[in-house]
Amino acid sequence: MVVIVFALLAAAIVVAIALITVGRITGEFVDAAPTSIYDLDEAVEFVAERIPEEATAQLTFDEVRSMLTWHLEYLEERGVARRQGVNDLAAGPLVAAEDDALAHVLGRASEAGLELDDVWVVQVLDADTAYLEAIGAIGPQVPMPPDPSGPDPEPSPS
Structure with missing residues (x-):
């Protein structure tokens, strides 16, 4: 009886570890940008x-x-x-x-x-x-951030 309980407990632990691993890897794939292949x-x-x-x-x-x-x-x-095959992503x-x-x-x-x-x-x-x-290798143009050395923005009327 103790052997059966121990075997079921070990199986449950193995299944839990497998589910956590698959979930983590799936989450990484979701966050990763899709790869475009240039032919x-x-x-x-x-x-x-x-x-x-x-x-x-x-x-x-x-x-x-x-x-x-x-x-x-x-x-x-x-x-x-x-x-x-090179997966270095820019910051x-x-x-x-x-x-x-x-x-x-x-x-x-x-x-x-x-x-x-x-x-x-x-x-x-x-x-x-x-x-x-x-092919999806180039995304939309990103707007330039405001120039930090430019004039101060006008205060909004209160």
């Missing part, structure tokens, strides 16, 4: 379909692929993107300036010996940003 082949097609005909007539798929790779490289350097908001991304891509194109029109690069980066939004 380069899909992104090349997405971008090629959205840039103007003048650009698609001049750019090859390899050039578009290179620009997208360099854009991702820039985003990774800024901490905005990360490689698959605060991350910002990647569009002008800096353009400069990075143009610089890398120059290093590679590609002569790309600045307008084409802007169109490709804009379409890539649309792809990032479509």
